[in-house]
Amino acid sequence: MTGRWWQDAVFYQVYPRSFADSNGDGIGDLRGLIGRLDYLSTLGVDAIWLSPFFPSPKKDWGYDVADYRGVDADYGSLVDAQALVASAHDRGIRVILDLVVNHSSDEHPWFKAGSASKDAPEHDYYIWKPLEGKRPNNWVCLFEQGSAWFPNPPTGERYLGTFTRFQPEFNWREGRLRAEIYGVMRHWLDLGFDGFRLDVATAYIKDELFRSNPFSLNIVPDLLQRHVYDRNRPEVHEIFREMRALTGDERVLVGETYGPDPALAAACYGRGDELHLAFDFELLDAKWSAGAFRSAVERWYAALPEGAWPVITLSNHDRPRHAWRYRGRSVRETEERAKVAAACLLTLRGTPFLYYGEEIAMGCRRIPRARLRDPLGIKTWPLGFLGRDPERTPMQWSSKPGAGFSSRVGAASGDDRSGIGSTGVPEPWLPLNPDWRDRNVEVQLRDSASVLSRYRELTALRRAHAALRQGDIRFLDGGRDLLVFERRTSDEVLLVALNFASRSRAFDLDRQATILLGDSDRPARVGPGSVGLRSLETMVLKLS
Ligand code: GLC
Ligand code: CA
Numbered sequence: 001m002t003g004r005w006w007q008d009a010v011f012y013q014v015y016p017r018s019f020a021d022s023n024g025d026g027i028g029d030l031r032g033l034i035g036r037l038d039y040l041s042t043l044g045v046d047a048i049w050l051s052p053f054f055p056s057p058k059k060d061w062g063y064d065v066a067d068y069r070g071v072d073a074d075y076g077s078l079v080d081a082q083a084l085v086a087s088a089h090d091r092g093i094r095v096i097l098d099l100v101v102n103h104s105s106d107e108h109p110w111f112k113a114g115s116a117s118k119d120a121p122e123h124d125y126y127i128w129k130p131l132e133g134k135r136p137n138n139w140v141c142l143f144e145q146g147s148a149w150f151p152n153p154p155t156g157e158r159y160l161g162t163f164t165r166f167q168p169e170f171n172w173r174e175g176r177l178r179a180e181i182y183g184v185m186r187h188w189l190d191l192g193f194d195g196f197r198l199d200v201a202t203a204y205i206k207d208e209l210f211r212s213n214p215f216s217l218n219i220v221p222d223l224l225q226r227h228v229y230d231r232n233r234p235e236v237h238e239i240f241r242e243m244r245a246l247t248g249d250e251r252v253l254v255g256e257t258y259g260p261d262p263a264l265a266a267a268c269y270g271r272g273d274e275l276h277l278a279f280d281f282e283l284l285d286a287k288w289s290a291g292a293f294r295s296a297v298e299r300w301y302a303a304l305p306e307g308a309w310p311v312i313t314l315s316n317h318d319r320p321r322h323a324w325r326y327r328g329r330s331v332r333e334t335e336e337r338a339k340v341a342a343a344c345l346l347t348l349r350g351t352p353f354l355y356y357g358e359e360i361a362m363g364c365r366r367i368p369r370a371r372l373r374d375p376l377g378i379k380t381w382p383l384g385f386l387g388r389d390p391e392r393t394p395m396q397w398s399s400k401p402g403a404g405f406s407s408r409v410g411a412a413s414g415d416d417r418s419g420i421g422s423t424g425v426p427e428p429w430l431p432l433n434p435d436w437r438d439r440n441v442e443v444q445l446r447d448s449a450s451v452l453s454r455y456r457e458l459t460a461l462r463r464a465h466a467a468l469r470q471g472d473i474r475f476l477d478g479g480r481d482l483l484v485f486e487r488r489t490s491d492e493v494l495l496v497a498l499n500f501a502s503r504s505r506a507f508d509l510d511r512q513a514t515i516l517l518g519d520s521d522r523p524a525r526v527g528p529g530s531v532g533l534r535s536l537e538t539m540v541l542k543l544s
Contacts, residue, residue, distance in 0.1 A: 005046070009046035009094070009351060010044055010346070010352050011354065012043070012045040012049070012353075012354045013048075013050075013316060013356060015028075015317050017061065017074070017075075018392050018394050018395060019036065019356055019394075025074075025406075026406055026427055026429050027428075030071070033050075037087055040091075040093060042456065044456060044458075044459025044462070046094065047094040047096060048088065048093060048096070049353065050096070051317060052065060052097075053071050053081070053097075055067040057105055059164055059167070060143070060164060063100050064100075064104070064107075064167050065104055065108065066107045081191070085191065085193060096254070098197045099185065099196040099198050101204070102199060102201075103161065103163065103167040104168065110125050110180075111125075115154060117154070118155050126168050128157040128159055130158070137210050137211060140162065140223045140225060141161055141163065141164065142163055144164055144165065144379060145223065148160055164375055182242070182243070182246055185247070186246070189246075195251040195276075197255075198253060198254070198256060198275070201256055205236045206230050207229035207233060211229045213230060214226045216260075220385075222260070226260070237270055237274055240255075240270060243275075253275045254275065254311065255278045257278040257279055261303075266305060267305075280300040280303075280310070282297075284315070284316075289481070289500055293344060293500070301473075310350030311350055312351065312353070313353040314358070315391070316353075317392055321355070322341055322358065323337075323341075323361040324364040327363065335361050336536035337536060338358070339451055340498050343458060343496065343517075343540075346458040346461075346462055347461075347462070347468050347540065356395055359452050360451055362393070362433060363433060364386060364433075365434065367389045371431055372389055374387045374389045393428075393430045394428045394432050396432065396440040398441065398443075399442060399443065402428070402432075404442065454538075461517060465516075466489055467489045467492050470489060478497065478507055481500050492542060493542070495509075495539075495541040496540050497531070497538075499533040499538075502535045504535060506531060508531070509526065509531050511528050511544060516541065517539065526541065527541075
């Protein structure tokens with residue numbers, strides 16, 4: 001029995017601006033992505049989550065939408081978007097879009113009209129408070145680190161923006177706004193897209209009384225507040241139910257459901273009538289240890305309501321890449337850790353979401369001040385934070401100039417500060433990581449021991465064994481360094497053993513087992529008795 005497609009699928013997040021540039025302007029685009037679908041197919045990807053491609057002034061790189069029904073000229077056209085869906089579907093790959101509807105851009109026609117006059121019908125699409133007197137509460141603007149209330153002199157009011165001032169927040173209590181957004185969703189579903197990732201889903205509805213948030217010790221990302229009044233309000237679940245009624249079960253809704261407690265994300269599944277999938281962020285904060293991974297995942301599983309299907313992810317466009325978070329003392333150690341992390345993603349119970357470039361263990365590095373693009377990075381640069389640009393650098397495809405990302409770029413050394421290469425041709429919109437000549441898809445495809453080859457082995461194994469997709473999970477005691485768990489269906493039992501330590505470790509096996517994945521010089525079978533795992537080794541066994 002296989003589950004619904006989104007339970008079996010391996011998802012892959014594409015940040016379109018950084019994935020593949022087809023026309024040499026240094027900016028990734030939809031035609032570029034279409035050209036790489038065969039690659040994604042051989043990687044074993046079943047579905048793509050595409051970060052926003054909608055027309056946008058790009059104050060937050062597309063997470064500020066000025067037209068929900070179009071395609072930004074940087075990325076192509078609506079025709080290209082349709083070609084993308086068709087070409088992906090030809091290969092059995094589904095495509096979901098990033099729906100950014102907690103806020104629009106301040107350049108969206110609705111906000112332009114609504115901020116010009118209180119009488120405009122669109123005025124009610126946004127949240128307003130009088131300009132006179134004190135600010136309504138202590139809510140903060142996360143990327144600007146000041147008050148979230150911004151003046152709008154033409155109407156004598158303030159509007160709300162908890163990300164930047166360029167992202168005014170919608171009033172989801174207004175029925176006409178809801179109808180507009182559901183119309184947008186239908187537009188893309190009618191074009192054949194397979195669902196949505198819901199940007200900051202838990203923030204749609206604000207407290208009716210606009211109460212101030214209480215104090216919290218968390219600085220990043222919560223800015224010393226517990227976001228109980230500007231996020232995670234109970235009324236948001238009604239919206240999720242309306243959205244679910246619209247998509248049914250053939251199309252998927254996956255929520256960015258950030259919260260300090262996994263229970264908040266878990267609540268977004270409702271009674272099987274809200275989101276199909278929700279992101280838990282505990283694993284993104286887990287330290288490199290088998291124990292930390294196990295407890296993060298167990299907390300997440302325990303929080304989920306009956307029948308809810310987990311999501312497993314380690315990286316996205318907002319967090320430092322996990323190969324960098326888990327970097328070792330050498331490139332080799334970093335890569336071996338990346339393989340263990342890949343095995344977690346692809347064998348734990350839940351739908352894996354990969355982030356472009358993690359399959360070659362792309363890292364992060366500090367980007368020169370003059371080349372920063374992320375508003376959060378620019379704001380926090382003096383404080384020593386990396387911002388979010390380091391995890392958004394161009395995909396490293398080959399050792400050719402431009403790393404195969406772009407057909408026609410300048411020096412592409414990644415070190416240029418001006419953004420104009422030595423030949424006068426634009427550099428990629430963000431500099432390449434300095435290791436692109438050695439770390440790229442072309443190099444790793446040729447190497448059967450590469451991180452990329454491991455991802456391919458793991459996705460193939462997942463396809464071949466229903467237990468890895470649908471099976472129950474049971475953790476065994478592996479001590480501090482080993483993560484050991486069983487995946488079981490009525491037909492087979494697989495055992496996954498992952499050594500997080502850079503030295504050998506052993507565990508006991510009470511039966512004989514066939515090695516499905518392990519170091520290449522292993523015999524075909526092991527056990528019963530003590531089974532040794534080498535430094536950072538992954539073993540997947542089929543128990544007899
Ligand atoms: C989400 C996105 C992030 C964006 C923010 C505001 O957290 O993942 O990239 O900046 O929402 O839309
Ligand atoms: Ca381009």
